[in-house]
Amino acid sequence: MINLQELRTRARDLLTKGEVRAVxxxxxxxxxxxxxPVVITRPEEAAQLVWDPSCVHNLxxxxxxxxxxxxxxxxTPDKPIAIVAKGCDARAIVVLLQENYFKREEVYILGVSCEETGVFSDQKLMRRFGVNSQALTDARFDGTDYVVTSAEGEQRCAAREVMAERCLECRQPFPKVNDVVLGEEKARTLEAPFAALGRFEQTANTQVARWDFWKRQFDRCIRCFACRSVCPMCYCEECIVDSITFTVAPDTTAEEKANRVRWIQRSATGSENIGYHMTRALHLAGRCIDCGECERVCPVHIPLRLLNTKLERDAREKFGYEPGASIEVASLVSSFRDDDPNDFIR
Amino acid sequence: MTKKRTGVFVCHCGSNIAATVDVAAVAAAMAGEESVVCARDYVYMCSDPGQNSVIQAIKDNQLDSVVVSCCSPNLHEKTFRENAKAAGLNDFTCEIANIREQCSWVHKDRAKATAKAIRISLSAVKRVSRNLALEPIGIGVTRRVLVVGGGIAGIQASLDLANSGFEVVLVEKNATIGGHMIQLSETFPTLDCSQCILSPKMVEITRHPKITLMTSSEVQEVTGYVGNFRAKILKKATYVDPDKCKICDDCAKVCPVVVPNQYDLGISARRAIYIPFAQAIPASYTLDESSCLGLNPVVCGKCKDVCEAGAIDYDMQSRTVTEEIGAIVVATGFDLYSQDHLGEYGHLENAVDGLQFERMCSASGPTKGKVLRPSDHKEPKDVVFIQCVGSRDPARHCSYCSKICCMYTAKHARLYKHHVPDGRAYVFYIDIRSGGKGYEEFVQRTMEDDETLYLRGRVSKIYEDNGKIRVYGNDTLSGQNVEIEADMVVLALAMQPSAGTAEIAKTLKIGRDKDGFLQEAHPKLRPVESVTAGIFLAGAAQGPKDIPETVSQASAAAAKVVTLLSQPRLIRSPTVARVRSRLCTGCEMCVDACPYDAIHLENGKAVVNDVLCEGCGTCSATCVRAAIEVKNATPLQIQEMIGAVLSL
Known part of the structure; x- marks a missing residue:
């Protein structure tokens, strides 16, 4: 476990010395x-910071x-902004840096290693203890088990019973790209990457079964766009699935406004929902770093990780590409290699 | 948007389209569209009357846009855009709906094909309604040419171009030009001496004021675009100054290193400092770095000590030269298929390949023109020639026919009989392919005048036995099994692209075909052009061919270059990518994806170089933010076209 006091001291010092504009x-x-999540700008606020298995959000x-x-x-900022980043958050920052969304010197990465634990899944907590993290007063990891405290008193369970699925499968719990890192880099073998996807493919093992499955999932989408809002990769100003995001600038002509391409309608009907989710999945190919936030925030529990990890696994198997592994390499869909498995181009 | 006035012209293409598609129904359906004010069909729209009717209809109906439903835009887009221009419209207000290649030729059901042709035509109507009037982009031209490869193809192309008044930079990887042709003894079908007909051209290369020859050099990088390329060429150190070298041979006499001579395909040996052959161009010795004891006077230094001319310089450095050129001719030639692939044929001491046999027969060769078998240097009395070794064997080797082997085997058999009149020559063949002027007569003379025994069939087994080679086969004409006790076997190995072909194709961004040969832009109509504008192909790098064909193709490539570089300005298509700056986040994905290096970032936003852009749309497909699109193929146009095709 990382030393919380050290995290707070680091954050306070950064703000005191004026090295960052916020944490x-x-x-x-x-x-x-x-x-x-919190954004602090004054040194004394550093005492508010916490780090525990309920820190699920991708900051x-x-x-x-x-x-x-x-x-x-x-x-134009004159100082960087600091961010507490666990393994998945750091991978997301790498993708953003790879896409030049900001410069490396504009962000100060205060890495925290998840070591051998991960974050909770509220659903799993409910299933195991009948309460979610809002009803817990404390939780710690003692090396093998979680020890949680609630109104029922202290209870124990194996980590995997309450840990989020993506943490069980985590490829890199240690924030490789960082300015400072707390905690150690520890090897872990809770579950193989893409284990949940593998289980799904064994259950729904025909094209028809999978289509039925996904139709059922997308049919209940209410198009609240929570998945898009929570995703750090969905930063486009204009989103083709949703005409209200069309940007209007002083130089936008009436004809441009009238001629906007509406590939997908806003109505939450079957075909439009499929169009939305498939487009989002493809736009995340080689970019999604599996923080699992889209699935966590979905109010109707669509298992979006299955879709995103499928593309991630394809990218890994076919092109040896790992999203969020390196700032320097070209993105998956914009690069071509001579040993590309397809021979249609030489 | 003001209402469009579109005309649709549906072509029968004789019966090519009309047999499968009800062209009148297509025209009628188009006439019912709101923006279409005129729709008609005609038997040959590309004929003179057809074209005139398009021009007249544009004028009569005050059309502002035109759709021609006909063949592929590769064929007649230009024709009909010219018509639109002649009638006073902008060229780019004309679009083609391909209802032949993409419809009538691939379908049988008339009703369904007609319905599809209607949808294809409608999608073009939708597209053209949002086309912008664009002006072509004009660019300047550098009137210099880079020729890659100094074999007969490169030599011929360089001479033709230089004689047309263009400056030529001829780059050759080896120490001398001449390629494989200079290794040959005599050439079919006339049996004239290869060296005698090629060496005058090689001399002309060095003497020509317009030609810069760079041997021991390789093209490392090519940037730019048609008319305006920039090539980086690595000139490797040869450690001998060709201007000072007197070719006295003193250095080679004292050199202690002996290595196989690759010019004689290992039949003879040479020193570390050597001249490939007497007529080498440039006429100079060259020091082979890989076999020299170390370019270090402390270790050896004998050659430098004896060189009276002071031509040897161990400190010579490789250097990179940058050349500005307007066009490139690629003539990187062929290699023989490696004997290593051949299993039991591969490692027989007395089985030689065609080029080794050429060296033996050559008057200037290692055996001074005597046919001697490698193991004991005795004159072979029974020689078996095997054709199609590695060729026409899709299961194990190359699927293609190497084209020249029938002829050179006939030539080899004759040369052998001329050198060893009492010897016996046998040829195993699958078919004899002797198409070409004087070729069939040549093969007949080999059989009749020179008494060569032709056996139709493949060799089934071959092995060394007591100093002889036993060759088993089947003569499929007589149905007899054949067994020959041969002194020597000559293998007619397949031709394959030379070792550096993949590399140069990558450097130049030109394609290769399934066999690795350089890909021509069109197999029939653009046989000497590569898929990249301004880069042309010559010789065996593009496919197996003999000397007359190679020379023809080299001259053809030169003529194409002359055509290109004679234009005062080059016209580039204006259908290029355009950045919607407001949406661009500067992620650089398009920069990485662009195959033409046409995009760069300026102030954090993508900017397209209109001249470099080919309008391929890769950037548009890559951009998740839809911040880049191709003019006249915008997302809105594509969406409306999809809508038309799906009848939405």
Whole structure:
């Protein structure tokens, strides 16, 4: 486990010395131990920071929000922004850096290693203890088990019973790209990568069965766009699935407004929902780093990880590509290799 | 948007389209579209009356856009755009609906094909309604040419171009030009001496004021575009100054290193410092770095000590030269299929390949023109020639016919009989392919005048036995099994692209075919052009061919270059990519994806170089933000075309 005091000291020092303009991290929420994201700008606020298995959010999203706000205000930051980043958050930051969304020197990565644990799944907590993280007052990992405290008192269970699925399958719990990192890089073998996907493919093992499965999933999508809003990779100003995001600038002509391409209608009907989710999955190919946030925030529980990890696995198997592994390499869909498995181009 | 006035012209293409598609129904369906004010069909729209009717209809109906439903735009897009222009419209307000290759030729059901032709035509109507009037982009031209490869193809192309008044840079990887042709003894079908007909051309290369010859050099990088390429060429150190070298041979006499001479395909040996052959161009010795004891006077230094001319310089460095050129001719030639692939044929001491046999027969060769078998240097009395070794064997080797082997085997058999009149020559063949002026007569003379025994069939077994080679086969004409006790076997190995072909194709961004030969732009109509504008192909790098064909293709490539570089300005298509700056986040995915290096970032936004852009649309497909699109093929146009095709 990492030393929380050290995290707070690091954050405070960064703000005291004026090295960063803000720190994005987690603090205790209003109910139970459940953490919530926070942006602190004053040194004394550093005492609010927490780091525990309820820190589920991918904070890289707030770097994107910060960029959008700066752009709106026409500001150029003079200092970097610091961010508490676990393995998956750091991978997301790598993809954003790879896509030049901001520069490396504009972000200070305060890495925290998940070591051999991960974050909770509220659904799994409910299943195991009948409460979610908002009803817990404490949780710690003792090396093999989770020890959680609630109104029922102290209870124990194996880590995998309450850990989020993506953490069980995590390829890189250690934030490789960082400015400072707390905790150690530890090998872990809870579950093989893509294990959940493999189980799904064994159950739904025909094309027809899979189509039935996905039709059922997408049919209940209410198009709240929570998955898009929570995704740090969905930072396009204009999203083709949703005409209300069309940007209008002073030089936008009436004809341009009238002629906007509406590939997908906004109505939450079957075909439009499929169009939305398939487009999103393809736009995330080689970019999704499996933080699992889309699936976590879905109010109707669509298993979006299955879709995203399928593309991730294809990219790994066919092209040896790992999203979020390196800032320097070209993105999956924009690069071509001479040993490409397809021979249609030489 | 003001209402469009589109005309649709549906072509019968004789019966090519009309047999499968109800062209009148297509025209009628188009006439019912809101934006279409005129729709008609005609038997040959590309004929003179057809074209005139298009021009007249544009004028009569005050059309502002034109759709021609006919063959592929590769064929007649230009024709009908010219018609639109002649009638006063912008060229780019004319689009082609391909209802032949993409419809009538691939379908049988008339009703369904007609329905499809209607949808294809409708999608073109939708597209053209949003086409912008564009002006072609004009660019300047560098009137210099790079020729890659100094074999007969490269030599011929260089001379033709230089004689047309263009400056030529001829780059050859080896120490001398001449290629494989200079290794040959005599050439079919006239049996004139190969060296005697090629060496005058080689001399002309060095003497020509317009030609810069760079031997021991390789093209490393080519950037730019048609008319304006920039090539980086690595000139490797040869450690001998060709201007000072007197070719006195003193250095080779003292050199202690002996290695196989690759010019004689290992039949003879040479020193580390050597001249490939007497007529080598440039006429100079060259020091082979890989076999020299170390370019270090402390270790050896004998050659430098004896060189009175002071031509040897161990400190000579490789250097990179940059050349500005307007066009490139690629003539990188062939290699023989490696004997290593051949299993039991491959490692017989007395089985030689065609080029080794040529060296033996050559008057200037290692045996001074005597046919001697490698193991004991005795004159072979029974020689078996085997054709199609590695060719026409899709299961194990190359599926293609190497084209020249029938002829050179006939030539080899004759040369052998001329050198060893009492010897016996046998040829195993599958078919004899002797198409070409004087070729069939040549083969007949080999059989009749020179008494060569032709056996139709493949060799079934071959092995060394007591100093002889036993060759088993079947003569399929007589149905007899054949067994020959041969002194020597000559293998007519397949031709394959030379070792560096893949590399140069990658450097130049030109395609290769399934066998690895350089891909021509069109197999029939553009046989000497590569798929990349401004780069032309000559010789065996494009496919197996003999000397007359190679020379023809080299001259053809030169003529194409002259055509290109004679234009005052080159016209580039204006249907290039355009960045929607507001949406661009500067992720650089398009920069990485662009095959033409046409996109770069400026102030964090993508910018397209209109001249480099080929309008391929890869950037548009890559951009997840839809921030880049190709003019006249915008997402809106594509969406409306899809809508038309799906009848939405």
């Amino acid at each position: 994005v991290g987690y603090r205790r929420g209003s109910r139970g131990m459940a953490a919530e 890289a999203l707030y770097l994107v929000e910060d960029r959008k706000l700066l752009k709106h205000r026409r500001q």
